[in-house]
Amino acid sequence: MFDVAVVGATGAVGTTMLRVLEERGFPVRELRPLASARSAGRTIDYLGKPFTVQELTEDSFEGIQIALFSAGGSRSRDFAPAAVEAGAVVVDNSSYFRMFPDVPLVVPEVNEAAIQGHSGIIANPNCVAAPLVVALKPIADAVGLERVVLSSYQAVSGTGAAAIEELRAQAAGFLTGDEPEPSVYPHPIAFNALPHIGPFEDTGYSDEETKVINETKKMLGLPDLAVSATCVRVPVLNGHSESIQIETRDKITARQARELLMAAPGVVLMDEPNETIYPLPRLATGRDEVLVGRIREDLSHPRGLALWLSSDNLRKGAATNAVQIAESLVTRGWL
Ligand code: 25A
Ligand code: L14
Numbered sequence: 001m002f003d004v005a006v007v008g009a010t011g012a013v014g015t016t017m018l019r020v021l022e023e024r025g026f027p028v029r030e031l032r033p034l035a036s037a038r039s040a041g042r043t044i045d046y047l048g049k050p051f052t053v054q055e056l057t058e059d060s061f062e063g064i065q066i067a068l069f070s071a072g073g074s075r076s077r078d079f080a081p082a083a084v085e086a087g088a089v090v091v092d093n094s095s096y097f098r099m100f101p102d103v104p105l106v107v108p109e110v111n112e113a114a115i116q117g118h119s120g121i122i123a124n125p126n127c128v129a130a131p132l133v134v135a136l137k138p139i140a141d142a143v144g145l146e147r148v149v150l151s152s153y154q155a156v157s158g159t160g161a162a163a164i165e166e167l168r169a170q171a172a173g174f175l176t177g178d179e180p181e182p183s184v185y186p187h188p189i190a191f192n193a194l195p196h197i198g199p200f201e202d203t204g205y206s207d208e209e210t211k212v213i214n215e216t217k218k219m220l221g222l223p224d225l226a227v228s229a230t231c232v233r234v235p236v237l238n239g240h241s242e243s244i245q246i247e248t249r250d251k252i253t254a255r256q257a258r259e260l261l262m263a264a265p266g267v268v269l270m271d272e273p274n275e276t277i278y279p280l281p282r283l284a285t286g287r288d289e290v291l292v293g294r295i296r297e298d299l300s301h302p303r304g305l306a307l308w309l310s311s312d313n314l315r316k317g318a319a320t321n322a323v324q325i326a327e328s329l330v331t332r333g334w335l
Pocket of ligand 1: 009010011012013014036037039056070072073125126157158
């Protein structure tokens with residue numbers, strides 16, 4: 001049994017982490033929910049029992065063996081070293097440590113063995129990159145991968161609880177002629193699509209697009225892979241989707257790709273478009289697997305393939321993947 005801290009326990013991802021720990025029967029001895037001073041003293045529920053949320057400080061980690069962080073990059077930067085100092089292994093959901101060369105960036109279905117080389121911190125990838133590599137890894141292994149071009153359709157839950165509330169309020173207001181002003185996003189998100197996730201960089205790409213590009217190459221172990229991304233916020237409450245075009249080294253047919261993906265860990269193939277069966281964010285919500293479909297050979301390229309996926313960004317994109325990493329630490333003796 002293990003003493004486990006959840007940092008950001010009251011947030012959209014943190015609360016999902018608690019549910020996933022419960023569902024998977026993670027061997028928790030002591031649970032220590034941590035958040036900002038704002039939430040300290042509140043109770044959260046774990047396995048039917050109330051737990052009091054404590055304020056995150058440098059002294060929060062005494063006796064903790066596993067610390068799951070999801071309270072934003074600056075909290076990870078400021079407090080993960082204290083957790084490691086106290087003897088914990090940190091699984092960090094923020095973007096802060098992901099591209100550090102000595103920090104493993106892991107999706108267990110893709111590169112579980114990388115966990116072994118950790119020095120106290122293991123990074124959990126971005127919620128677009130994680131499902132993407134789950135779908136691409138079997139194809140990369142079978143026929144080689146040369147180029148990936150994707151567009152994302154990202155739900156508001158990725159931004160957190162306040163954004164979920166903003167979409168609900170704007171959608172209701174729009175229909176009754178009294179739409180609230182945007183506050184979380186720079187434009188109305190209800191009945192709209194915003195090609196803007198995170199700040200823009202000198203390259204013209206957004207920070208989110210840059211994370212997807214860099215993390216995909218790191219996790220696939222393909223530093224020379226050509227990747228381009230356009231990340232778009234859509235008025236979906238939960239579940240990120242991706243339209244993906246790939247160019248492979250050797251030709252792969254749609255049928256071969258379906259066979260590979262049917263057998264791939266963490267993938268559910270949903271590819272019977274004539275029966276209206278394809279991945280949808282609402283079908284992905286509440287599931288831990290990545291749903292993949294609309295697989296077809298690209299008419300514009302001899303070694304091109306097109307795919308569509310949907311995945312629960314709070315689960316496989318965040319909480320489930322973090323708990324899977326914690327499970328690997330425990331079951332493989334890598335703690
Ligand atoms: O830097 P990054 O990596 O880009 O991450 C930025 C944000 O992205 C979310 C997460 O938001 C994070 O804050 N996030 C990170 N990784 C994610 C992923 N993979 C991800 N989202 C999706 N996928 P979140 O809403 O999920 O969680 C926020 C949690 O962080 C806690 N927190 C904030 N500041 C803290 C802190 N914990 C400790 N110390 C601090 N200084 C936050 O705790 C929550 O648990 P909280 O309890 O204070 O928040 C309770 C609720 O309060 C509301 N709220 C938020 N900000 C304010 C606020 N209310 C009033 N004023 C505010 N300024 C929220 O509704 C929150 O749920
Ligand atoms: O890199 O949908 O973990 O807003 C997670 C949430 C990036 C943005 C990350 C979203 C963030 C994403």
